[in-house]
Amino acid sequence: MKQICKKIISLIFATIMFAVILPFIYMPSYSEVAAATPAVKAQTEVRAKLYGHDDIHVSWRKQTVKGATVRYRVEYKRSTWSKYRVLSSKTTRNYYKKPDLVDGAAYKFKVTPYVIKNGKRYSGRPGYSSYIYTLKKISTSEQLKDYGVFLGINEDESEKLKDYKLVVIEPSEFSVQKVQELKAAGKKVYGYLNIGSIEEYRPYYERFEHLTLGVYEDWPDERWIDISAPEWQSFIIDELGKQYAEMGFDGFFLDNADIYYIKQTEDIYQGLGAILTGLKKYNIVLIINGGDTFVSRSVEEDTAGSMFDGVNQETVFTKINFDDHTYGEQDPEETQYFKEYLADVKDYGLMVYLLEYGADRTTANKIGDYCTRNGFIWYNAKSLELD
Numbered sequence: 001m002k003q004i005c006k007k008i009i010s011l012i013f014a015t016i017m018f019a020v021i022l023p024f025i026y027m028p029s030y031s032e033v034a035a036a037t038p039a040v041k042a043q044t045e046v047r048a049k050l051y052g053h054d055d056i057h058v059s060w061r062k063q064t065v066k067g068a069t070v071r072y073r074v075e076y077k078r079s080t081w082s083k084y085r086v087l088s089s090k091t092t093r094n095y096y097k098k099p100d101l102v103d104g105a106a107y108k109f110k111v112t113p114y115v116i117k118n119g120k121r122y123s124g125r126p127g128y129s130s131y132i133y134t135l136k137k138i139s140t141s142e143q144l145k146d147y148g149v150f151l152g153i154n155e156d157e158s159e160k161l162k163d164y165k166l167v168v169i170e171p172s173e174f175s176v177q178k179v180q181e182l183k184a185a186g187k188k189v190y191g192y193l194n195i196g197s198i199e200e201y202r203p204y205y206e207r208f209e210h211l212t213l214g215v216y217e218d219w220p221d222e223r224w225i226d227i228s229a230p231e232w233q234s235f236i237i238d239e240l241g242k243q244y245a246e247m248g249f250d251g252f253f254l255d256n257a258d259i260y261y262i263k264q265t266e267d268i269y270q271g272l273g274a275i276l277t278g279l280k281k282y283n284i285v286l287i288i289n290g291g292d293t294f295v296s297r298s299v300e301e302d303t304a305g306s307m308f309d310g311v312n313q314e315t316v317f318t319k320i321n322f323d324d325h326t327y328g329e330q331d332p333e334e335t336q337y338f339k340e341y342l343a344d345v346k347d348y349g350l351m352v353y354l355l356e357y358g359a360d361r362t363t364a365n366k367i368g369d370y371c372t373r374n375g376f377i378w379y380n381a382k383s384l385e386l387d
Contacts, residue, residue: 038065038115043072043127046111053135053186055099058109060127062094068115069302074349079106079131087375091349093305099351100146100165100377106131146377149253149312149355151192152387160387161187166377168192168253171244179248190287191249195236195275196256197224208232213263218322227259228271237278245282252279253312257291269294276307285309287353292341299348310351313338317367318356320384327358339370346374354378 045061063070074096075084087096101107112126148164154173161167161182171179171191182189198205198212200221211232212223225232244252254276260268272294279286286308288295295311298304316338319330342352352374356367359380371378 038068038117038122040065040070040113040115040122040124042125043111043113046109046127046129048107048109048129048132050132050134051097054101054103055097056101056107056109056132056134057095057097058111058129059095060111063113063124065115068117070113070115073112073114075110075112077108077110078102079108084110088349089347091305091347092302093349096349097309097351098375101134103134106133108132145379147353147379149379149381149386152385157387158182166190171247171249174247176247183248183250188250189248190251190253190285191244191247192255193236193240193244193252194255195272196227196259196291197222204235208235213259224256224259224262226268226271227275228265228267233271233274233278236275241279241282245284249284251285251287251309253287253289254279254308255289257288257294260291260294260297264293269297273298273303273307280307287312287351289355290314292338295345296341299344299350304348304350308350310353311342311345312353312355313342314355315357316342316354317363317370318359320357325384329363342374342376346376352376355381357381357384 041063043060043063046058047060048056048058051057058074058076060072069092071090071092072094073089074087074091076087076098077084087098096109098107108131109129110126111128112123114121114123116122145164147166148161149168150160151168151170153160153169155175155178158174158178158181161169162185164187166188167182168190169192171193179189197216198208200223208225208231209223211226211229213226214224216222216224227233241252257272260272272291276286276288287310288308289312291311292313295304298307315330315334317330317335318327319334320327346352354367354371354376356363356378357380359367364380367378367380370376
């Protein structure tokens with residue numbers, strides 16, 4: 001019995017000593033613990049600024065964490081809401097623009113910095129903007145529509161633009177004076193700029209015909225162009241882009257970045273990047289029409305935010321029958337693909353516009369609900385001519 005008691009006492013003693021001594025065998029230093037735990041600071045300098053009467057631009061101090069990419073969750077709320085709503089959950093930029101808010105309402109923004117390391121999320125304390133009010137417009141007999149694309153009209157038909165807040169037009173069909181008149185009427189005016197192809201009717205077609213790559217399917221008078229050519233890049237940036245910027249446009253509607261889908265080579269991708277970066281010097285909004293292959297790669301590589309501000313996607317819910325120029329409902333698989341793609345674009349922090357064709361009332365209601373839920377705006381064009 002005594003032997004058993006001695007063994008039990010010895011075992012208890014050994015266990016206690018092991019527990020006391022073990023932590024001292026290896027104790028990580030403070031610097032090792034600090035290195036393993038990313039130091040994400042509390043977010044500071046969250047500022048909201050009003051653009052126009054119902055757009056708010058929010059910015060914040062950018063953080064850096066060694067060995068990790070700092071991302072930001074951006075949320076906003078109206079003074080009448082109990083909860084914040086998410087604008088972007090993983091943007092790496094230090095700004096976000098929320099367009100087309102409710103007139104005469106107060107909004108506040110919340111920005112939470114975080115990093116992901118070894119599969120674990122480390123967040124800093126969120127920062128908040130002060131409440132900022134959008135302007136209350138004088139009521140009109142008819143509510144203005146958010147967005148319209150009118151590439152098939154000239155300035156003599158500008159009456160068609162009166163019911164829209166944001167319009168996209170063909171610059172060659174409008175004078176500087178008319179653009180300024182539209183802006184003075186409170187509209188945002190974007191100019192169309194074809195960067196990835198060239199139409200035969202353009203006065204500069206013969207100058208660049210040697211750079212064409214092939215006929216554009218369903219558009220027989222249009223050719224894809226080698227966007228990697230320095231002479232084309234220079235023309236778009238320093239000639240056409242400069243001319244249109246000096247007309248006073250608020251933004252460019254940049255078409256046919258799908259050249260990178262047609263020809264997925266590194267020189268084409270870099271050529272698109274060079275043009276977009278070059279156009280940035282004019283300090284106006286850049287919207288890419290289509291170009292999902294290019295946009296997806298630039299989002300994945302986290303370069304999109306430095307090159308453009310948003311995307312316009314055509315035919316998410318509708319489709320064009322080019323044989324007889326009729327319109328119908330888009331294939332469900334195609335719609336689902338675009339929904340997932342646009343969710344990524346939105347999550348990155350870019351603006352999203354939709355351009356649909358001939359949507360009937362049922363489809364239009366479906367599109368409207370989808371855009372309202374996601375904070376997108378859209379236009380239902382009557383025809384492919386966009387007139």
